[in-house]
Amino acid sequence: MDRHLRPNKFTDRALQLLLMVQRWLPNRSVVVADSSFAVLKLLAAARDTVCIVTRPRLNAALYDPAPARASDTKGRSQLKGALQPMFTQTLASATTLWHEAMLSQWYEEGDKTVEFATGTAIWYRATLPVVPLR
Incomplete structure (x- = not known):
């Protein structure tokens, strides 16, 4: 056994599995996963x-999309825009627009009404790929 091999990360194996399932079932393109899959490298790949x-x-740094670059500027284009409020600030804000949806067959409770807020953002961290979110 070679002791110099590095172990595979959970997210590396998950990416391999996601790509295999996508190849087997090309018409299915949505995967629902728990929070352990919220990793920038996996989402970007x-x-x-x-x-x-x-x-x-909950403490993810989310940004607005990068503004359009003027044609007469020098240097590389921006990757991100202004910093958006943290999730905890959005929850506490009185200006957050909440929507309601009815979920049918919620376990044994029957129908259940849930509230949610939605938006778009860029998840960015230095040296890692930029991932658009909704």
Whole structure:
């Protein structure tokens, strides 16, 4: 046994599995996963083939999309825009627009009404790929 091999990460194996399932079932493109799959490298690698629905970290730094670059500027274009409020600030804000949806057959409770807020953002961290979120 070679002791110099590094172990595979959970997210590396998950990406392999997601790509295999996408190849086997090309018409199915949405995967629902728990928060352990909310990893920038995994989401960035799978974003062109599979849509992953997961709960991001509550302290994730989310940004507005990068503004359009003027044609007469020098240097590389921006990767991100302004910083958005944290999830905890959005929850506490009185200006957050909440929507309601009815979920039928909620375990043994029957129908259940849930409230949610939605928006778009860019999840960015230095040296890692940029991932668009909704």
